[in-house]
Amino acid sequence: MTRQVLHLFRSAVVLSDDAPPAALLAWLPRWDALVKQNLGILDGENLHALYGRALTLLAPALRPCAAELSALGPLARELGLSVAVNLSLAEALSPDFDTLALLARAMVGTVYLDARQAPPSTPSADVLHLVRALRSAGVNPALVGPVARWNSFGLLDEPFLNAGTVHFAPAGRAALSSLLASGPSPFEIRNSFDPCKERLAVFVAPDGGLYPCHGLVGVEPFRIGSLDGELPLHITPRQQDLLSSWSAAGPGCLGCVEPDPDSPLPLICELHKAELLASSHPTSHAGHQTLRAL
Amino acid sequence: MEYLSPNPSISQDDQFDILNEAMQLGSLMPVTYQGLVVENTSACNAKCRMCYQAAGPTGSDILGKASLSPEQVEILLADALHIPSLARRFHLAGGEAFLRPADCFRLFRTARSLGYEDITTTTNAYWAYTPNRAAAICQEARDAGLRRMEISWDFWHLDHIRADCVSNALEAGARFGISTVLRILTTQSHSIAEALSHLRPDALELATEIQSCPVFPTGRAASEIPPDDIFYGQDLGGNCHAILHLTVNARGNVYPCCAGADQTQGLSFGNIHQESIRDIAVRMNSSRLLRTLVFFGVGALEPILREHGVQLGDRFSNICHLCWEIFSRPERAAIVHQFFREQELHEAQRLEQLLPILQSAQES
Numbered sequence: 001m002t003r004q005v006l007h008l009f010r011s012a013v014v015l016s017d018d019a020p021p022a023a024l025l026a027w028l029p030r031w032d033a034l035v036k037q038n039l040g041i042l043d044g045e046n047l048h049a050l051y052g053r054a055l056t057l058l059a060p061a062l063r064p065c066a067a068e069l070s071a072l073g074p075l076a077r078e079l080g081l082s083v084a085v086n087l088s089l090a091e092a093l094s095p096d097f098d099t100l101a102l103l104a105r106a107m108v109g110t111v112y113l114d115a116r117q118a119p120p121s122t123p124s125a126d127v128l129h130l131v132r133a134l135r136s137a138g139v140n141p142a143l144v145g146p147v148a149r150w151n152s153f154g155l156l157d158e159p160f161l162n163a164g165t166v167h168f169a170p171a172g173r174a175a176l177s178s179l180l181a182s183g184p185s186p187f188e189i190r191n192s193f194d195p196c197k198e199r200l201a202v203f204v205a206p207d208g209g210l211y212p213c214h215g216l217v218g219v220e221p222f223r224i225g226s227l228d229g230e231l232p233l234h235i236t237p238r239q240q241d242l243l244s245s246w247s248a249a250g251p252g253c254l255g256c257v258e259p260d261p262d263s264p265l266p267l268i269c270e271l272h273k274a275e276l277l278a279s280s281h282p283t284s285h286a287g288h289q290t291l292r293a294l
Numbered sequence: 295m296e297y298l299s300p301n302p303s304i305s306q307d308d309q310f311d312i313l314n315e316a317m318q319l320g321s322l323m324p325v326t327y328q329g330l331v332v333e334n335t336s337a338c339n340a341k342c343r344m345c346y347q348a349a350g351p352t353g354s355d356i357l358g359k360a361s362l363s364p365e366q367v368e369i370l371l372a373d374a375l376h377i378p379s380l381a382r383r384f385h386l387a388g389g390e391a392f393l394r395p396a397d398c399f400r401l402f403r404t405a406r407s408l409g410y411e412d413i414t415t416t417t418n419a420y421w422a423y424t425p426n427r428a429a430a431i432c433q434e435a436r437d438a439g440l441r442r443m444e445i446s447w448d449f450w451h452l453d454h455i456r457a458d459c460v461s462n463a464l465e466a467g468a469r470f471g472i473s474t475v476l477r478i479l480t481t482q483s484h485s486i487a488e489a490l491s492h493l494r495p496d497a498l499e500l501a502t503e504i505q506s507c508p509v510f511p512t513g514r515a516a517s518e519i520p521p522d523d524i525f526y527g528q529d530l531g532g533n534c535h536a537i538l539h540l541t542v543n544a545r546g547n548v549y550p551c552c553a554g555a556d557q558t559q560g561l562s563f564g565n566i567h568q569e570s571i572r573d574i575a576v577r578m579n580s581s582r583l584l585r586t587l588v589f590f591g592v593g594a595l596e597p598i599l600r601e602h603g604v605q606l607g608d609r610f611s612n613i614c615h616l617c618w619e620i621f622s623r624p625e626r627a628a629i630v631h632q633f634f635r636e637q638e639l640h641e642a643q644r645l646e647q648l649l650p651i652l653q654s655a656q657e658s
Contacts, residue, residue, distance in 0.1 A: 048326040048379070051536045147490060147498050156487035162480040163525040165507040172499035176468055193439055194471070195411040248382075248411045 003046075005240045006038050008212070008247055009233075010049060011081070011201040015217060016059040020068045021208045023227040025075065028055070031202065032079045034231050054110075056084040056201075061091055066102050073106030084110040086144075089118040093126050103139055115145035116171065124153040132160050142167045194250035199269065200243070202233075212243055215269040325579050325588060327540040329383025329412065330374045331552045334397070335361040336544040338390040339420050340454030344479055346513035346554050349389040355514060356557050360544035364397045368404050370542060370566055375408060377575045380540055383412035387552070389544065392417045395431060399438040406439030414442040416477075418455050419463035428459075428466035435472065442473040442502075449484040452492065461497035468500040478506040481523040510611035512554040512618040527612045533591035534613065540575065542566055548574045550584060554618035560627025561617070582641075583634040592617045595630055602629045 012031065014020050039046045055076040059065050062085060073083045085108055092099045092113065103111065111134060134141045143150050147170055155161060196213060203211045205218065208227040216222040225233040235243070242251075333347075336357045341350035353359030362370075374380055384405040391398055398415065405413050415435075422428035435443075447460050460476070467474040476498075478489045486506045490498060498504075508525035509515050534551065541552040547562040548571060555561040563581065564574035578584050586594050592613050596606055604626055610616045620626045 044322050047323050048536075051326075147501075147504065148495055151487055151490070156490065157485045159482065162482075162485045162506070163508060165505070166486065168501075168504035168506075170499045170501055170504065172468075172501075175496055175499040178496075193406060194441065197411055248409070 002240055002244070003039055004247075005235065005243050006035060007049060008197065008200040008243060009202045010035055010039075011052075011054045011056070012204060013056045013058060013201050013214070014204045015206055015214075016057060016065060017206045018059075019064045020057065020059070020072065021204070021206075021227055022068070023208060024068065024204065025071055027227045028072065028075055029079060030231050032081070034233075050080055053081045054084055055081045058086050062087050062099075062102065063091065063094075063097055069102065069106040069108075073108060077107045082109045083107055084112065086112040086114060089113060089115045089122065089127065089130075089145075092130055093122065099130070100133055100137060103134075104137065108139055110140045110142060112144050112169070113141045115143070115149045118145075118149065122153070124155075127153040128155060128158060131155060132158075135160065135164065140167075142169060144169045144171055146170055146172065195246075195248055196250055197247040200247060213269070323589075324379040325535065325538065325550065325584060326379040326381075327377075327538050327550070328381050329385055329414075329539050330371070330380060331385045331387060331539045331541040331556075332362065332367055332370065332401075333387045333389065333541070333543045333552070333556065334364075334367055334391055334401075335389040335393060337361070337393060338388055338418070339393060340390070340418055340451060342448075342450040342454060342514070343518035344448070344450045344481075344509045344515040346510070346515060347389065347557055348514040354389070354544070354557070357543065357545055362542070362544060362546065364400050364404075366546075366566070367401055370571055371401070371405055371408055371410070373571050374540070374575075375410075376572050377540070379579070380575070381412075382410050383414065384410040385414045385416070385539065387416040390418055390420070391415060392421050392431075395421065395434075398440075399434055402435060402438035402440045412441060413439045414444065415440060416444040416446060417463075418447075418451060419445050419459045420455050422459040422462035422466060423456070425462050425465065428462035429469065432463070432466035432470040432472055436470045440472055442475065443467055444475045444477050446477050446479075447493070448479040448489045450479070457492035458494070461494040464493075464497040464500050467502075473502040474500070476501045476504045478504065479509045480506055480525070481509050481519060482525060483523050508611055510554070510615040510618075512615060512622070513557055521609075524611060526609050527615075530608070530610055530613055530616055531591060531593050532613050533589055535588040538588060540571070542571070548578075550578060550588060551614075553614040555614075555621055558618065558621040558627070560621030560624065560631075581634075582638050583630060586634070587617070592620065595620060598633045599626060599629055604629065 012028070014024065036042050039049050041047060041049060055072065057065060057069060057072070062069070065085075069085070076083050083106060085103075085106075087099070091097060113131070113134075131141055131143075143155075143166065147156075147168055150156060150168065200213050203214055203217050204227065205211060209217075209223050210225040210227070210229075210233065211217045211219070211222055212224060222239075224235050224239070225231070336347065336349055336354035336359060337351060338345075338347075338349035339351060347357075348355035371384060375382070384401075386398060386401055392415075402413050402415075419428075421431050432443075443463070445460055445463055447455075447457075464474050464476070466472075478486055480486055480489075489506075490504075509519055511519055511521065511524050538550050539552050541549040541556045543549065543556050546566040547556075547559075548564050548566060549556040549561055550563075563578045563584070564571075566574070593616070599606060599620070606616070606619065610619065620630065
């Protein structure tokens with residue numbers, strides 16, 4: 001695998017339906033050693049490639065992941081990766097879940113705190129206390145969900161929040177759908193230039209399969225390995241060419257696709273995925289080309 | 295990092311090892327940049343009180359009236375690609391770069407054709423005075439290759455920019471596939487909530503990201519924002535080597551970042567009108583001053599200044615504010631530069647003494 005492509009896989013994102021696969025604990029150091037060896041880091045080259053590496057766990061709930069995360073987090077930190085998780089506000093405020101203790105055990109540095117499913121009755125005082133406690137513990141909360149919802153807790157006027165750096169991700173997919181439905185002109189991008197570099201990582205699917213991006217998880221021709229499989233990852237030269245090209249310019253495909261309001265993917269990934277799936281259909285000439293190329 | 299010293303208790307072999315290590319460090323651990331930032335004008339249609347560039351309609355209070363032509367920026371873009379430690383990101387800023395939208399589109403197209411993979415900009419969105427105008431600008435910018443737009447908005451922009459412009463820009467960005475980052479600044483009396491309250495709620499939810507941070511009192515903010523309104527930080531021990539951007543300001547001066555130091559004379563490493571940015575970057579990579587600053591943090595300069603009778607105090611917003619406090623004052627910058635010049639001279643003298651030993655060792 002070329003260094004240019006391997007550079008794209010310095011970070012890992014684990015997608016978990018329930019608890020993460022147990023095989024992750026054994027896989028993580030093997031994958032990390034592969035990356036460091038092949039980028040020349042163990043020989044003192046490309047040391048800056050160690051910046052910004054992360055292990056991110058995305059799961060519907062954090063509690064089922066507690067045991068695995070408590071082991072994975074310190075291991076990831078020892079290897080030089082920061083640790084990030086997503087966490088719903090409802091779960092974080094659950095009285096029988098010691099959120100802060102788990103985040104501390106797992107050495108989590110960033111929490112994507114999601115307010116989208118928080119019930120209307122969520123007490124503001126509890127939210128303020130939680131966010132303040134996270135900041136005090138050195139955990140960076142990135143606030144996901146409608147800004148209006150966060151504002152309704154009185155959070156955006158709080159001095160402790162205004163005194164530091166804060167990130168919000170409104171994730172307004174539904175708002176975007178509404179905009180596109182109401183506007184006078186259709187959603188139109190006339191050029192497909194949209195580098196994937198920032199969105200590429202090793203994505204670990206719930207079944208242990210490895211994929212190069214979130215949008216390609218589950219698309220069989222793009223499966224590049226598994227947790228139980230051998231390393232290095234089995235990426236064909238053609239796949240390496242595609243990934244290098246996508247990293248710099250995107251897959252080069254467009255489409256007028258109704259954005260899925262529940263999709264976790266960036267909109268551009270939804271467009272790419274739709275095109276890639278369409279092109280990989282056996283009856284499509286373009287699909288035959290794509291499959292043969294892989 | 296150990297500075298080489300004429301300490302007789304260090305053996306010549308050890309001195310040789312230290313020197314060798316120092317010489318290799320530049321290539322083993324280069325000063326890396328997350329991208330190239332070009333501030334192509336010091337002019338802005340607004341004159342916000344918290345502006346770190348002190349920009350305004352007649353130019354900057356600090357830099358005066360200055361600009362880089364599209365031709366100059368294009369040469370710079372091509373040249374910068376040869377800097378191995380520069381990530382392929384181009385960020386266009388001002389002042390207000392979109393005072394001349396056609397120039398912006400041209401530069402986005404050039405950057406894309408040259409192979410820049412991430413093309414971004416900062417703007418106050420004044421140009422989005424109607425939804426149709428916002429759509430027209432965003433569509434052309436997207437076609438030219440713009441991928442992300444940082445929109446500056448806060449209480450102080452209100453005096454100069456209509457809130458509707460920002461809302462229109464957020465909507466147009468979403469419609470045409472440009473990621474938008476709404477950048478908010480805060481003080482003790484002006485919060486995130488206050489800034490956002492002026493924007494259309496539906497437009498706000500279309501922002502890809504909203505980032506807020508406190509005003510730090512540099513540039514115009516140093517005189518226009520009451521000191522007691524500022525949020526002061528506790529931790530000044532951090533470093534910045536992982537978040538640098540190679541920055542060229544509107545005068546052509548080159549800096550390691552765009553967080554305030556780019557408005558000083560004290561941390562300029564050269565000027566693109568006199569030499570190529572490639573050569574300037576090489577010099578920056580071997581600069582003992584810069585390497586100390588970015589790897590050890592600006593706090594490492596404090597003892598140097600203290601030894602010369604300069605007391606910095608401890609009332610700073612963050613490390614960028616502290617850095618600006620040092621390098622915006624010629625007398626302080628001079629002390630720091632002189633210290634490192636002496637270090638580098640001493641190192642060169644030691645190398646001269648050890649070179650025959652090196653050569654002899656290689657021959658045998």
